[in-house]
Amino acid sequence: MESNATQTPSNPKPRREKVAMNGVDVPTLFATINAVGEQPELAKFQFRATNKWVSGTHSRSRIEGFSGAGGEHEQTQDFVYDGDHPPVLCGKGNAPTPVEFLLHAIAGCITAGIGNVASARGVALESVECTVEGDLDVQGLLGLSDSVRNGYQALRLSYKIKGDADEETLRKIVAQSQARSAVYDVLTNGVPVSVEVDAA
Amino acid sequence: MKRTDTIIIGGGQAGLAMSRCLTEQGIDHVVLERGRVAERWRSERWDSLRLLSPKWHSRLPGFHYRGADPDGFMTMPEVIAYFEQYALSFSAPIQEETTVLSVKRAPEGGYFVRTNQYDWHAPTVVIATGHCDVPFVPAMAAKLPSDVRQLVPSRYKNPSQLPPGGVLVVGASASGIQLAREIHCSGRPVTLAVGRHTRMPRRYRGRDITWWLETSGMLDERADRAFDLQSARRQPSLQLVGTPDNETIDLGVLQAQGIRLVGRVSDVDGSRVTFCDDLKQNIDAAERKLDRVLGNIDRFIDETLMDADVRDRRPAIEVANAPRELELRRAGISSVLWATGYRRQYPWLKVPVLNIRGEIIHDGGVTAAPGLYALGLNFLRTRKSSFIDGVGNDARVLAEHISQRFDRISIAA
Structure with missing residues (x-):
């Protein structure tokens, strides 16, 4: 029978107390990361x-x-x-349009990461806003030019972030989220895509 | 399709307590039980097992032990009879031999519960399938050679099931220490691998430890105030045994009887099993926990000026150097008993309320899915939530929650 209130942490280093913040259940976030670390098959x-x-x-x-x-x-x-x-x-x-969903996907992904990373680092967020622009020359998709690509030529995300931390900390939170973003990764590094057709 | 107001899944202590509370609230419900009432107490417990807490400590909503031996410990036939009497006492609406195949959200609201008997629909579902759902066996067990007999406590009945030869018991919580001793007494040399555990004396200062834990309020410690709830919910069972002569089994007792103690199993490679160098560390951690618990009791006694015997803490356990490795064949070990705890599995639950470990996400038993509840899990609302004596309070609170939900629904209609 353990009284948790008086529990000596097994880790002697002082730990930042993990508390829910910004609407993120930080203890569960870390518990989830630990669980996958222990059992990689969960990943x-x-x-x-x-x-x-x-x-x-x-x-x-x-x-x-x-x-x-x-x-x-x-x-x-x-x-x-x-x-x-x-x-x-x-x-x-x-x-x-489906290409507009890509704008939603990348902003949604990086913003989700900002919520998690900031909370894990104990930073209370006040506001996070992003505008996303994608430049697309439709000559490609309309079949008018083989030298113009079908998709976006460039995406630009512009974040405005406010919270109880200095500018550098807030910038690092965005950078960390970008570095761990699944959508950013797949858009910048590509992914094999196969298309099967059953025309029966 | 049958319809009712609430479907309770599981006819054990939690399901019956909830059924009793819903009966009091006048809420129509059914208890779906895959076997018979208290099935795990019938088919997944060993022959010599008795409850870990005394008979008086089995109070349920509207029911308690009335026999002549409140300080004794129920045998399994007594436990089964106790729950059968409880179910009869309020004519619990139990559908036995009914296995739930799936629980899904219904498009019109509420839940579809498909079973091997009837299909049901209800606005409310209570999952009362228990903390000790399926035995947890670490993945490395698969690496043991096939001629080593492997067993879990829920399949163990008595030592005669085991081949002759030594036995490695993995895990030193209530099951592990009890089975280590029983198997050792059957003439099979036992090695006990000791991980995180909670040492507890059967009696302290003249009374059963259960009485102290209960009376001092430690069992009522609330989940919403726990320091680290995730870890508290995974806490192993207390090193206790219920016997007519109030025995304490601890690692010191087992060691004195000739059981070999080793650290936590770190890996298995064929017949070679390696152990962590953490036996002393695990034992010392348990001593510190024990000191805190007994310290709480001492303080409680001092504050309340209660009559109590003098302090009688058993001495700290000293261990010799433990082997870090055993070659099972060479060590004459022919079986391994994995007393490594339980895990919950809900493959039939098609509602997104599970966390990455497959446990139900809930706040005191209330999930994020409207009308879906969990009951009977470790530290659901308090430290005694998974105890027979503790599930009743949780059932009352959740039954009230369910009742208010129905009031709202009928006002809305």
Whole structure:
């Protein structure tokens, strides 16, 4: 029977007390990192989505579940996202274009990381704002030029971050999040993509 | 599809306590039990086992021990009869032999519970499948040679199951120390691998330790005030045994009887098992914990001016140098008993409330999924949440939560 209040930490170094902050459950965050460290087989995740054509350039994705930590996981609710092209590019504009989702993906990923890293470092955040711009020359995707790439030529993220830490600390938090961002990694380093077709 | 207000999964102490509380609240419910009432007490316990706390310390909502031996320790047949009587006492609506196959959110709200009997729908589900769900065996067990007999406490009945020869018992909490002694007494030399453990005397200053822990308030320590709840929830069971003559089994007693103590198992490579050099460290850590607990009791006695015998702390345990490595064949060890604790598995739970270790994320038993609750887990709300005597308070609080939820739903409708 251990009284935790009087527990001597096994680690003699003074530890920063891990407390929930910025809406991040820091003790659980560290417990999760430790668990995966002890059991690397928990680290293998697979994310999945399905997509169905609706009409014209309009389609609908469902993101229903994923595997990881040795099991299948349901989402907390039904996540359904539409994609379309804008009228100026002959779509109906029912939803953002898929390339705009990439802007959402990279900003969402790095901002999530900022929330975690800041909380783990004990920095209370006041505000984090990001604007994302992506330059895209549509000559490529319209098939008008083979020398112009189909996708973005450049992405620019601009973060405004405020919190109870000095400028350098806040900059380091953003840099650390960028360094550990899955979307940043996949956009800058690429990933093998295979496309199978069943046309039966 | 059958419908009810609340589905309780598991017909053990937690499920029955919740059933009793919901009965009092007038909430329609069913208890789904994969076997019979108190199934694990029937089929996953060894023959000689008795409860670790005295018979009086088994109070449940609307029920308590009324026999002539409140200070004794229930045998397994007594435990089973106790829970059967409890279920009968309020006609608990139990569906036995009903295995839950899946729990899913229903599109219209609430949950679908698919079983091997009927399918159910209910706005509320209580997961009461218990802390001691499936034995945890470290992955390295798979590296032992096939001629070494491997066993977990939930499959162990008595020493006659074991082949002749020595036995390595891994884990020195309640199961490990009890089985080490029983197997040693059967004439099989025992080596006991000792990791993190909690030493506890059966009696202290004239009373059973349970009485002190209970009365001094230590068992009521709240989860929301625990220093490190994640670690507290993984705390091993107390080194206790329930016997008619109030015996204490500790590592000193076992060592004196000829059981060899070694450190935590670090790795297995075929017939070669290596141990950490941490036996003394683990024992010293347990001594410090014991000092803190007994110190709390002493302070409690001083503050309340309570009558108590003089301090009678058992001496600290001294250990000789332990081997760091054993070649099982050469050491004559033919079986390994993994008394390395339990883990929870919810492969049927299709609601996203599990953490990376597969444990239910909850706040005092309330999950983030509306209407989904957990009960009976270690340190769910207090230090005694997984005890027979502790689950009742949690069940009362959660039943109240459920009842208020129904009040809100009916107002909204």
